[in-house]
Amino acid sequence: MKDTAMENVDGYAQITEPSMCMCGMNASMRTSWTENNPGRRFLGCSLYGRPDACDYFKWVDPIVHPRYKSVINGLLRNANRKDVLEKKLQRMLMYYRILLAMVVMVLLSYWEITSDNYLDFIKEYVVGIGPWKDNMVPVSGNYIETPSDFVARAHVQNLQVSRI
Numbered sequence: 038m039k040d041t042a043m044e045n046v047d048g049y050a051q052i053t054e055p056s057m058c059m060c061g062m063n064a065s066m067r068t069s070w071t072e073n074n075p076g077r078r079f080l081g082c083s084l085y086g087r088p089d090a091c092d093y094f095k096w097v098d099p100i101v102h103p104r105y106k107s108v109i110n111g112l113l114r115n116a117n118r119k120d121v122l123e124k125k126l127q128r129m130l131m132y133y134r135i136l137l138a139m140v141v142m143v144l145l146s147y148w149e150i151t152s153d154n155y156l157d158f159i160k161e162y163v164v165g166i167g168p169w170k171d172n173m174v175p176v177s178g179n180y181i182e183t184p185s186d187f188v189a190r191a192h193v194q195n196l197q198v199s200r201i
């Protein structure tokens with residue numbers, strides 16, 4: 038950004054030609070976002086942040102009016118709060134997606150290993166199966182429910198069923 042011909046406000050830091058820093062390079066203009074100088078532009082060494090940068094520093098804009106200062110800081114705080122909430126929400130959504138994917142994977146594999154196709158497949162390798170008893174007779178709140186057709190379907194495939 039060229040820092041020539043800056044219009045001055047209240048006669049503050051009028052810049053009419055490029056400012057050189059102590060390194061002999063054109064100073065670069067940046068904007069401060071500190072509590073005390075929110076939105077206030079300044080010139081600094083273009084090597085700022087590097088160990089060989091010089092200490093050149095010059096305000097471009099006048100002091101921030103106390104009223105504007107509190108308004109701008111208030112807006113910044115609100116924006117930050119919104120940002121934090123949005124990030125939290127994004128993270129929660131990501132966890133829910135992972136959880137959902139895991140549930141789908143568990144349900145799919147359960148559905149797959151109890152399917153007729155799978156029973157038909159394993160009967161070539163085993164004489165019987167030993168399913169978890171809840172797969173044969175589901176339990177809900179300490180009460181047994183209607184037995185599933187799993188045992189019957191295994192018998193159709195000539196598979197023995199032993200309870201484990």
Ligand SMILES: [Zn+2]
Pocket residue numbers: 058059060061062082083084090091092093
């Ligand atoms: Zn410099």
